[in-house]
Amino acid sequence: MKTLNLGILAHVDAGKTSLTERLLHAAGVIDELGSVDDGSTLTDSLALERQRGITIKSAVVAFTVGDVTVNLIDTPGHPDFIAEVERVLSVLDGAVLVVSAVEGVQAQTRVLMRTLLRLRIPVLLFVNKIDRAGAQYGPVLRRIAEKLTPAAVPMGRVSELGTRAAEFTPYDRRGTDCAPNLAELLAEHDDELLAAYVEDEPSLTHERLRGALRAQSRRGLVHPVFFGSAATGAGVEALTAGLTELLPVGEGDPEGPVHGTVFKIERTAAGRKTAYVRMFSGTVRVRDKLLHGTEGEGKVTGVDVFEQGSDAPAACVTAGRIGKLRGLAGVRVGDAVCSEGAARRVAPRQQHFAPPTLETVVTPGRPEERGALHTALTRLAEQDPLIGLRQDELRGELHMSLYGEVQKEVVQATLADEFGLDVGFRESTTICVERLDGPGSAVEIMNKETNPFLATVGLRVEPAPEGSGVSYGLDVELGSMPYAFMRAVEDTVRGTLREGLQGWEIPDCKVTMTHSGYAPRQSHAHAIFDKSMSSTGADFRQLTPLVLMEALKRAGTTVHEPMHHFRLEIPAETFGVVLPVLSRMRAVPQAPVTKGDAYVLEGEIPAARVHGLEQQLPTLTGGEGVLECAFARYRPVVGEVPSRPRTDHDPLNRKEYLLRVVRRVAGA
CATH class of the missing domain: 3.30.230.10 (Ribosomal Protein S5; domain 2)
Known part of the structure; x- marks a missing residue:
């Protein structure tokens, strides 16, 4: 059977988990739609996910469309959990990027689309919430073209916009009805199509345009845009059909050499590892010996594959599929797996997103639990490669890097639920280089x-x-x-x-x-x-x-601090109040751009000041300011140079270092 490994990505609250539920319901995998608000969705299984109504851990669920098995991966939308998205990208055949018809293109939407384009992953866009008051069609399409991709192709029309009766009507696949400027857009990537378009040849039929759209969408050159509502089901049937028509599907080579990539690690209640593996080639069976990473090896003791909504034990997992492998004790996220006798292949650990720029000290509730805390955090860091763990043996402290403050709550809840540990956190500090x-x-x-x-x-x-x-x-x-x-x-x-x-x-x-x-x-x-x-x-x-x-x-070395690029939209009358605040925060704004009765400011701000700006902005702008921030680069620190306490024996102090490592001082 053909397979499609599909990622669902979006800015937080755009509705991607609700869309996942709707797709599963339409495919007959679930009988009742789960609710994010009620904490009853299939893919948000963690207690904290259900409490907060957000996705924290990626989840895999399978359904069938015709003769294609779709392995759907629901990923977090909150920027604090970008590490979860990071590891999924290497195993995707295609993606659906969800945009809100009300809020439009948001900060994280732009970060995700830039990454998908850079990796050349084919993308369909789904504009959700067309049934909500304030939903828009034309303005959202313009924002998508301006902020995400100029190669966006609307796939139909919307009626009764902003009401519960809102519907999406796809363009006729066999008729003459199609997106405006479709031929012109497709001709940019096809010389023969361009010649036919310029000459206005009769051969430029709707069928030919539809075939070109299919081919270019599968190559990631153009990006079809569907509209709909995960709440009412409008547009979901058209999107489902578009998954298998407009995204690349394949069978792989089950007889080829074994090669796969680990993109997620879980542990059982007994502490044994389960590795989520996307198979690119070959077949892995129970009791097979596999090599993983640069030096690891192990015997597969169990295999699960995803079928119609859940995973089930199986004798093997074949090329193109996603499976859960048990028995590989030393495996890590990002490892390539291959069979014995094959040339060891190491999956590239390329980082697609910005590094974490915050660090905090995790403190145990009771001093005697320090060892247990280190073991637990090591396991969490093992599951989150971009979340680093640094041990200060001299002071007996554990430092953990973060993307944002929400992660503290998640780590705290996870340590309490899974390990029975009560922990606290010190104030976060910025990570320099x-x-x-x-x-x-x-x-x-x-x-x-x-x-x-x-x-x-x-x-x-x-x-x-x-x-x-x-x-x-x-x-x-x-x-x-x-x-x-x-x-x-x-x-x-x-x-x-x-x-x-x-x-x-x-x-x-x-x-x-x-x-x-x-x-x-x-x-x-x-x-x-x-x-x-x-x-x-x-x-x-x-x-x-x-x-x-x-x-x-x-x-000699120079300390560099992380800088974020910001885009700030504020009412014109608050410009004189906001500008001095940006100056005090060492932000460097560019010339403002007028947008109706508002100003748009773009520039750079130290990562350490972003949280403070987010807190002050509602008061400064009467709740009407909109801020987008994303890591941009490191730059030399201006002013007092920050230092970080050392966790080693301090080789900068030769006398003290030698006293610690050899208990004597040479030449003294």
Whole structure:
């Protein structure tokens, strides 16, 4: 059977979970429609999801349209849970982006569409809530063309807009009725169609245009727009038909080499992992041995596949399908899986969304639960790769990175429900990064009085382009010392760069090993191995931070803070009140643009000030201000440079560092 792995995405409250319920009801999967308000929807299974009426965790549910099995993935709309959306994108064949006919194109809608376009994922748009007062047709289409994509193609007309009787009438597939300017839009991507359009050839029939629309939509070149209401069911039948006609479906190759991608991890009540895997090729059966990630492997002890609304045990999962695999103890989100004997394939961990820019300290309700809290948070971080966990062993504190304040409530509820832990949070702080000012190098030579370690390490650091990551290379012969020592230096370099001169991570730089040396293992006959005369991995792990920090000091670093791009629409009469507030918040607005009786301001604002602006805006604008914010870039900090307390043994303070790691100070 053919399959379509479909993502449902939207700004929070646009109605995508309600649309999911309506699609499942129309397909006969559920007998009664669930309600987001009542907490009775099929895909929002978490207690907190039902309480708040929002999606927090992505959920998979299957239904059938003709001969196509649709694996529908309902994703969160709240920007605090963008990590859940992040992991779903790599497994989608197509997406439905839900827009509200009342609120129109919102901040998160634009973020999601930009990402879908960049990844070339075919997208259908569904304009929901046409039955609500204030719903619009033409203005929403114009906003979609202006803010989301100029290649939007309306697929029909709306009648009785803004009433419970609102209906969507699709254009006739076989007649002459079609979207205005359809031929012109399609001709932009088809030279033969363009020639026929210019010459006004008779061959430019409705059937030919419909075929071109189907082909270009499946390639993500144009984006059909449907209107309807998840509440009343208007337009849902047309959207359902459009899923299989306008999005790419396929069967995959069940006989090919096994290859899939893990996009979600759950744990059972007993703590065992369940991996959600999209299969691109091959077939995985119970008891198969699989490789995953760069080094992991395991035997599949159980398989579930999704059928008509729920998952059920199965003997295998085949290409094109989504399955739940048990038995892969070390698997992680983002891992590729393949069969034994095949070349190990690693799924790219490309980040499509902005990094988290907030950090908080999680505190246990009782001191004796600190260990249990660390275990629980490690499991949560394992399920959310973009939500980082940082342990401060010196102070016994656990730091967690966040996208927003709502995540604190979710983590708190999850720890209470799943682990029985009561926790608190400190005030969130902004996460900065450090970037190198220039090159720098340092070296420590073995058997010198100031070096108490049986190791020689020399390192050179150089700036690297933003987003390039940390690269590591050798200016010494690979065989100049044992590989284990080489690996110890590289691993320690990468770990040490998580805290630069001011305590912030250095995400982008080039590090080169320039000097190496070691004391060979003593191997006299009948002699006992003497650590005091032979190098060990610990020598290199403990010396490397000292060398790297000295190289960083000579290179110099600059702290950069995260900046958000903002778009602010305010009544014209409040402009004089809002502008000074933006200035005090260190925002840099561009020239205002007049929009009727309102002003539109765009510019950049430090991420640390966004929450404050959101809180003040209703008072400043009489509740009429509309703010959109999204991460834009990092820029050098202006004014006082923030630092972050170190969580290591502080290799910047050589005397204290040596006292901690070797209990003595060389040369003192």
